[in-house]
Amino acid sequence: xxGKKVLIIYAHxxxxxxxxxxxxxxxxxxxxQGCSVTVSDLYAMDFxxxxxxxxxxxxxxxxxxxxxxxxxxxxxxxxSLTSDIVDEQKKVQEADLVIFQFPLYWFSVPAIxxxxxxxxxxxxxxxxxxGFYDSGFLKGKLALLxxxxxxxxxxxxxxxxxxxxxxxxxxxxxxxxxxxxxEEERKQxxxxxxxxxxxxxxxxxxxxxxxxxxxx
Amino acid sequence: xxGKKVLIIYAHxxxxxxxxxxxxxxxxxxxxQGCSVTVSDLYAMDFxxxxxxxxxxxxxxxxxxxxxxxxxxxxxxxxSLTSDIVDEQKKVQEADLVIFQFPLYWFSVPAIxxxxxxxxxxxxxxxxxxGFYDSGFLKGKLALLxxxxxxxxxxxxxxxxxxxxxxxxxxxxxxxxxxxxxEEERKQxxxxxxxxxxxxxxxxxxxxxxxxxxxx
Numbered sequence: 001x002x003g004k005k006v007l008i009i010y011a012h013x014x015x016x017x018x019x020x021x022x023x024x025x026x027x028x029x030x031x032x033q034g035c036s037v038t039v040s041d042l043y044a045m046d047f048x049x050x051x052x053x054x055x056x057x058x059x060x061x062x063x064x065x066x067x068x069x070x071x072x073x074x075x076x077x078x079x080s081l082t083s084d085i086v087d088e089q090k091k092v093q094e095a096d097l098v099i100f101q102f103p104l105y106w107f108s109v110p111a112i113x114x115x116x117x118x119x120x121x122x123x124x125x126x127x128x129x130x131g132f133y134d135s136g137f138l139k140g141k142l143a144l145l146x147x148x149x150x151x152x153x154x155x156x157x158x159x160x161x162x163x164x165x166x167x168x169x170x171x172x173x174x175x176x177x178x179x180x181x182x183e184e185e186r187k188q189x190x191x192x193x194x195x196x197x198x199x200x201x202x203x204x205x206x207x208x209x210x211x212x213x214x215x216x
Numbered sequence: 217x218x219g220k221k222v223l224i225i226y227a228h229x230x231x232x233x234x235x236x237x238x239x240x241x242x243x244x245x246x247x248x249q250g251c252s253v254t255v256s257d258l259y260a261m262d263f264x265x266x267x268x269x270x271x272x273x274x275x276x277x278x279x280x281x282x283x284x285x286x287x288x289x290x291x292x293x294x295x296s297l298t299s300d301i302v303d304e305q306k307k308v309q310e311a312d313l314v315i316f317q318f319p320l321y322w323f324s325v326p327a328i329x330x331x332x333x334x335x336x337x338x339x340x341x342x343x344x345x346x347g348f349y350d351s352g353f354l355k356g357k358l359a360l361l362x363x364x365x366x367x368x369x370x371x372x373x374x375x376x377x378x379x380x381x382x383x384x385x386x387x388x389x390x391x392x393x394x395x396x397x398x399e400e401e402r403k404q405x406x407x408x409x410x411x412x413x414x415x416x417x418x419x420x421x422x423x424x425x426x427x428x429x430x431x432x
Contacts, residue, residue, distance in 0.1 A: 013268055014282040049265040049327035052229055066230040067395075069319075069366060108324060111265035111331030118321045150285060179283075 001201040002034030007095035011042045011102040011113040018148055018178040018186065022193050023101045026146070029197045038091055042112045048084060049115020055082045069123060076124030088120040097142040097201075104149045142201075146173040146193065152180070217417040218250030223311035227318040227329040229259045234364055234394035234402065238409050239317045242362070245413045254307055258328045264300060265331020271298045285339060292340030304336040313358040313417075320365045362389040362409065368396070 008026055012019035027037050040047075051068045053060065058080035060071055075081045081089075092098060102113050109117070123129070127136045154160055173196055175189040224242055228235035243253050256263075267284045269276065274296035276287055291297045297305075308314060318329050325333070339345070343352045370376055389412055391405040 013284055016281045017283070043266070043268065046266075049331060050259070050262075051321070051326060051328070052259065065232045067233070068229055105267070105334045106330075106337070108330065110267060111327045111334050112267070114322075114324065114330045115265060115327030118327050121322065 004030075004033075004035045004096045004201065005094050006030050006035050006037045006097045006099065007091045008037065008039045008099045008101055009042065009113065009116060010039055011100075011110050011116075013043045017103075018175065018189075019101055019103055021190060022146055022148070022175065025190055025194050026099060026101070026197055029194045033198075038095070040088060040091065040116070042116060045084075047112055047116060048119070049112050051115070051118050055085060055119060056080060057082055072119075073123040076122050081122070085119050085122075088116065089125050092120065092138065092141075095141060097144065099144045099146055101146045102148075104147050144173060146175070148175040148178055150177065150179070152177045220246075220249075220251045220312045220417065221310050222246050222251050222253045222313045222315065223307045224253065224255045224315045224317055225258065225329065225332060226255055227258045227316075227326050227332075233319075234391060234405075235317055235319055237406060238362055238364070238391065241406055241410050242315060242317070242413055245410045249414075254311070256304060256307065256332070258332060261300075263328055263332060264335070265328050267331070267334050271301060271335060272296060273298055288335075289339040292338050297338070301335050301338075304332065305341050308336065308354065308357075311357060313360065315360045315362060317362045318364075320363050360389060362391070364391040364394055366393065366395070368393045 006026075008023060010019070010023045012023075014020060023039065027039065030037050048054075051072070053066055053068075053071065055068075056071050056075040058075065058078060060066065061074045062070065072081065079086075100109070100113065102110055105111070108114070120126075126138055173193060175193070178186050178189060181189070222242075224239060226235070226239045228239075230236060239255065243255065246253050264270075267288075269282055269284075269287065271284075272287050272291040274291065274294060276282065277290045278286065288297065295302075316325070316329065318325055321327070324330070336342075342354055389409060391409070394402050394405060397405070
């Protein structure tokens with residue numbers, strides 16, 4: 001949709017991977033719609049995943065006993081978070097839609113992307129108490145997880161070795177096992193991804209009270 | 217139980233935190249039993265969470281298109297994984313019980329611990345195909361997740377704001393909201409943790425076919 005702003009958080013090491021392809025298609029499809037698209041290429045940025053006291057540039061609120069959650073919250077309010085966090089927060093703030101593009105690692109996001117979530121979505125930026133999710137600051141934005149897996153779709157069914165996928169992550173777009181799929185199947189996956197992006201703006205935010213729900 | 221080997225994967229920045237306390241109690245309780253206990257203090261080690269080509273010390277099997285899973289698997293077989301991964305794999309291999317001690321970040325493990333899982337538990341070490349989980353190489357070992365949360369137990373019920381906790385992680389030991397608990401309640405949490413460790417060797421591995429099941 002023309003004028004919309006999209007942020008793609010992309011977590012794959014290889015531009016020529018299937019993930020790289022899905023990212024590229026997303027940029028193209030959405031740009032053609034007139035959206036402005038920004039990509040955070042986490043591996044290329046060598047994004048820091050560890051939540052440490054280095055994330056706070058000013059003095060600590062309690063230098064005796066370090067609590068990351070408390071210090072990040074205070075630093076967020078005082079605008080003394082480290083610049084790589086602030087840069088990402090600005091991108092999120094401006095975005096109407098945030099797409100997470102990644103391969104599934106151990107039933108979840110790769111550590112580099114988990115680090116993005118841990119550090120960027122801090123209290124004071126993404127949510128605050130007592131409202132918590134109900135009055136989340138990102139309410140109204142769309143989020144979409146586009147995932148590739150190593151295992152086939154059959155393995156992620158109720159009776160499959162890995163269990164029913166629907167319990168892991170939602171909302172999502174899954175490209176099952178592109179590495180073992182045929183060229184035709186891979187093209188179909190890319191086409192189905194592009195197709196979803198064509199109508200992404202008609203999707204309704206999840207009917208729950210959470211501002212964003214990552215599901216894990 | 218005397219003679220047993222325990223590995224604690226500990227992911228907290230502050231030794232004087234509640235997590236630090238639970239880690240300390242675990243070391244003490246298990247050592248008193250005659251166990252030998254090893255701790256991987258991930259933040260103190262500045263453990264690398266990112267899965268990158270730096271993890272492979274030899275030549276890549278496909279230098280044209282980098283696939284982390286493929287390259288880590290090959291490097292594992294050729295013994296050319298980087299030393300910080302190999303060190304952790306040796307500790308896991310020797311352990312009868314692995315305890316993960318961490319604060320819950322966004323309904324999951326902190327990124328630094330996710331990175332430990334992503335990088336250490338590679339194909340060829342933790343599992344292989346076609347057996348996958350059924351013939352997992354860590355089968356028979358015990359694993360236990362000891363977690364602290366920011367939210368109270370009420371928030372993690374079916375009708376609570378965060379949903380029923382049982383769907384997140386299992387097996388587990390949860391210390392709910394130690395920061396807002398009374399001193400008496402905190403002591404009770406520590407005691408219940410020590411108590412569980414007293415009888416940890418009587419616990420039966422989870423009745424499922426997975427070698428380890430992290431639940432996320």
